[in-house]
Amino acid sequence: MNKTILITGGAGFIGSHVVRLMVRNYPDYRIVNLDALTYAGNLENLKDIDSKDNYLFEKGDITDAPFINQLFKKYRFDGVIHLAAESHVDRSIADPLAFIQTNIIGTVNLLNAARDSWKDDMVGKRFYHISTDEVYGSLGETGFFIEETAYDPRSPYSSSKASSDHLVRAYHHTYNMPVVISNCSNNYGPNQFPEKLIPLSINNIKHNKPIPIYGKGENVRDWLYVEDHARAIDIIFHEGKNGETYNIGGNNEWQNIQLIKKLCEVMDQKLGRVKGTSEKLITYVTDRAGHDMRYAIDSSKLKRDLGWEPSLQFEEGIVKTVDWYLENEDWMNRIVTGEYEKYYQNQYQHR
Ligand code: NAD
Ligand code: TYD
Numbered sequence: 255m256n257k258t259i260l261i262t263g264g265a266g267f268i269g270s271h272v273v274r275l276m277v278r279n280y281p282d283y284r285i286v287n288l289d290a291l292t293y294a295g296n297l298e299n300l301k302d303i304d305s306k307d308n309y310l311f312e313k314g315d316i317t318d319a320p321f322i323n324q325l326f327k328k329y330r331f332d333g334v335i336h337l338a339a340e341s342h343v344d345r346s347i348a349d350p351l352a353f354i355q356t357n358i359i360g361t362v363n364l365l366n367a368a369r370d371s372w373k374d375d376m377v378g379k380r381f382y383h384i385s386t387d388e389v390y391g392s393l394g395e396t397g398f399f400i401e402e403t404a405y406d407p408r409s410p411y412s413s414s415k416a417s418s419d420h421l422v423r424a425y426h427h428t429y430n431m432p433v434v435i436s437n438c439s440n441n442y443g444p445n446q447f448p449e450k451l452i453p454l455s456i457n458n459i460k461h462n463k464p465i466p467i468y469g470k471g472e473n474v475r476d477w478l479y480v481e482d483h484a485r486a487i488d489i490i491f492h493e494g495k496n497g498e499t500y501n502i503g504g505n506n507e508w509q510n511i512q513l514i515k516k517l518c519e520v521m522d523q524k525l526g527r528v529k530g531t532s533e534k535l536i537t538y539v540t541d542r543a544g545h546d547m548r549y550a551i552d553s554s555k556l557k558r559d560l561g562w563e564p565s566l567q568f569e570e571g572i573v574k575t576v577d578w579y580l581e582n583e584d585w586m587n588r589i590v591t592g593e594y595e596k597y598y599q600n601q602y603q604h605r
Pocket of ligand 2: 449
């Protein structure tokens with residue numbers, strides 16, 4: 255094996271796609287997936303690659319510094335792709351501290367371990383921090399986030415991610431750490447936990463349950479198919495410049511209500527329902543506190559410098575996504591029993 259790469263959060267939504275891509279594309283790398291298997295982590299997401307020779311799983315928590323230090327001693331990682339995080343805005347509103355612990359303290363633990371492990375030779379090493387466009391705050395009707403947009407995070411989630419981004423940059427400037435950061439827009443696709451808008455809505459439509467739309471449904475998000483994000487991560491990990499930030503986006507803005515209407519149309523077709531049936535499930539509910547109005551990413555730097563652009567149009571991506579959830583009912587059913595029911599009750603009963 256010519257390199258050992260640590261991927262954190264590899265049992266989650268985006269992480270599982272990144273692990274799969276790296277394991278398949280780089281048979282000469284040893285890929286170590288570190289994940290605490292929180293409610294969002296699911297090893298079922300990786301069952302097609304988990305017996306590969308170049309793949310290893312370590313269960314552990316990035317907030318546990320002694321464990322992280324020992325892991326770096328054990329494997330002598332050449333690179334880190336850091337995705338582990340608490341990732342859902344609504345949960346961050348209910349319990350900010352968990353986000354501070356994992357997203358900030360956890361990131362610092364990894365940075366410290368990498369710095370100590372690489373201190374005598376940083377050549378060829380790389381610490382890649384995966385972040386979000388939400389750190390830039392909220393846009394009005396026009397404009398795009400560029401890499402130089404001033405940070406203005408407005409939820410406990412985005413604030414904790416912004417804080418971790420600052421710390422990663424600080425380790426670059428202070429300790430000369432070879433870091434790179436990317437900030438991506440909303441992802442969609444297979445294996446997303448059904449607390450997020452698209453899989454939650456697919457599951458509710460399937461079971462004829464109300465689709466909860468926050469506020470007036472006018473908020474805008476820029477959606478990117480998850481495999482396109484994973485491909486960008488591969489390119490940036492290998493070809494990005496140390497100390498640089500790259501924005502990643504789908505160039506694909508949708509108002510929530512328009513997106514859900516499109517999803518209803520696809521679901522009607524796939525479920526053999528009369529056109530317009532699923533739309534009747536749309537239910538406007540109390541808005542999210544501090545709900546950011548619009549996110550939109552300008553990813554021209556990534557296209558110009560590293561040649562990446564999204565490969566999949568949304569019309570195609572959303573059909574692929576719906577097909578996957580309908581074909582993987584067992585995956586969804588195992589998740590939506592037990593703890594998920596309690597979460598759903600708490601989040602939605604008083605809206
Ligand atoms: P996810 O919630 O689906 O997965 C997170 C993973 O991290 C899970 O497997 C979980 O078990 C693991 N994890 C959580 N806390 C941990 C801890 N303390 N120690 C070890 N593992 C822990 O999240 P996701 O949507 O796949 O997001 C992955 C990363 O991408 C995050 O850093 C997120 O901020 C970023 N991101 C997500 C999106 C998006 O649309 N989902 C967009 C841009 C950036
Ligand atoms: P989400 O998938 O939680 O991603 P993020 O908050 O990180 O953008 O939400 C996407 C959009 O959908 C966001 O504007 C909030 C909205 N939303 C709803 O209207 N209803 C819901 O039940 C959820 C989970 C989200």
